[in-house]
Amino acid sequence: MTDEPTRVTTVADGVARITWVAELQDDGLMPAVDVVRREVEAALAAHVRVETLVAPEDELGQRVATWSGLRREGLMRGVTVDGETVDRILYARLASDAPAHEPEGFRALLNSFLPRKRSISQMLVRDEADRVLLCQLTYKQDWDLPGGVVEVGESPHLAVTREVEEELGLELSTGRLLLTDWLPAWSGWDDALCLVFDGGRHESTITERIVKQPREIRHAEFCTLDEVRERCADFTARRISAALESAASGGSAYTESGI
Numbered sequence: 237m238t239d240e241p242t243r244v245t246t247v248a249d250g251v252a253r254i255t256w257v258a259e260l261q262d263d264g265l266m267p268a269v270d271v272v273r274r275e276v277e278a279a280l281a282a283h284v285r286v287e288t289l290v291a292p293e294d295e296l297g298q299r300v301a302t303w304s305g306l307r308r309e310g311l312m313r314g315v316t317v318d319g320e321t322v323d324r325i326l327y328a329r330l331a332s333d334a335p336a337h338e339p340e341g342f343r344a345l346l347n348s349f350l351p352r353k354r355s356i357s358q359m360l361v362r363d364e365a366d367r368v369l370l371c372q373l374t375y376k377q378d379w380d381l382p383g384g385v386v387e388v389g390e391s392p393h394l395a396v397t398r399e400v401e402e403e404l405g406l407e408l409s410t411g412r413l414l415l416t417d418w419l420p421a422w423s424g425w426d427d428a429l430c431l432v433f434d435g436g437r438h439e440s441t442i443t444e445r446i447v448k449q450p451r452e453i454r455h456a457e458f459c460t461l462d463e464v465r466e467r468c469a470d471f472t473a474r475r476i477s478a479a480l481e482s483a484a485s486g487g488s489a490y491t492e493s494g495i
Contacts, residue, residue: 242275244286252283261296265303268296272304280331289317289324298349301327305336307348354428357396358383360414360479361435363442367458368476369435370467371403374454379467381432381476382456392431400435404456405447408435414482417475418492432479470494 241260247253254275261268279286288306290297302308306327313323334341358381361369370379384399386392397410411434419428446456461480465473474494482489 241271244275244279246283247287250284252279252286254279254286254288256300261300265296265299268300269303272300276304276306276329280329284331285328287326287328289315289326292323292325298325298327301325302345302349303336305329305333305341305345307333307345309348354426355386355392355395356383356419356428356430357386357392357399358430358432359396359400359408359410359435360432360476360483361408361442362437362483363440363458364437365440365458365460366437366480367440367460368464368480369443369456370459370464371453372455372467374450374452378469378472379459379464380472382435393433396431396433403449403453405449406442406445408438410434411436413488415475415479415488416490417478417494418490419471420493430475432475434483 242254242256244252244254254272256268256272260271276286286306287309288301289312290301292311298308306329309326309328311323312326314321315324316322317324334344336342336345360381363369369382371382372379382400382404383396384403386395390398393410397408400406400408413431414434415430415432417430417432419425419430421427440458443457448454448456459467461477464476468476471493475491476494478489478491478494
């Protein structure tokens with residue numbers, strides 16, 4: 237191994253970047269962590285931030301960064317390293333971060349790299365004839381149930397109430413959960429969980445009260461199940477059918493892409 241297994245460079249005012257040679261990891265995880273951790277602590281004495289860039293394929297290097305107290309901040313695409321355009325995972329620690337040996341710091345460290353799943357909340361609203369309220373969206377051809385993405389830290393139950401009010405101007409009570417539908421990764425989207433809540437049965441004239449958010453909603457109307465199958469993507473139609481079955485049975489179901 238080289239005499240200098242690690243290098244700390246100041247890359248901006250108050251920001252240090254640490255690198256280490258691949259051979260440092262030859263003896264395993266913890267010996268490498270002991271070295272890198274000490275360098276991070278020393279760098280924080282003179283900087284407010286210490287960071288490192290790790291190759292996505294370097295799984296051991298990612299573990300070394302993590303257990304040295306550096307939190308994963310995200311993937312930097314197309315950065316230049318040694319004259320080559322590559323992707324790198326950015327890890328960093330701030331001088332103000334709680335130490336990893338303290339409970340708060342340890343939880344924050346785990347939270348930085350554990351998987352996070354996108355959640356979508358939708359509402360099943362029916363009329364007297366058991367037709368389903370569908371929205372024609374501005375950003376895709378297929379029709380869908382009213383609803384949207386759950387914000388960070390937001391309850392899915394509250395999210396669907398908010399989305400329906402924002403998109404349609406309707407203040408509807410959100411009932412019980414009818415369906416949890418897992419959506420696999422598709423066409424540039426990561427996988428997600430779609431939660432369908434019961435929006436109750438209303439008179440069909442409720443559509444006269446709709447105030448569309450023009451940025452997202454072209455049109456909204458009650459549709460029969462045949463019209464649902466005609467206007468929606470296959471997996472959306474399957475999800476709606478499954479949600480209707482749960483509403484009729486009084487239960488709650490789990491599906492994957494509506495099946």
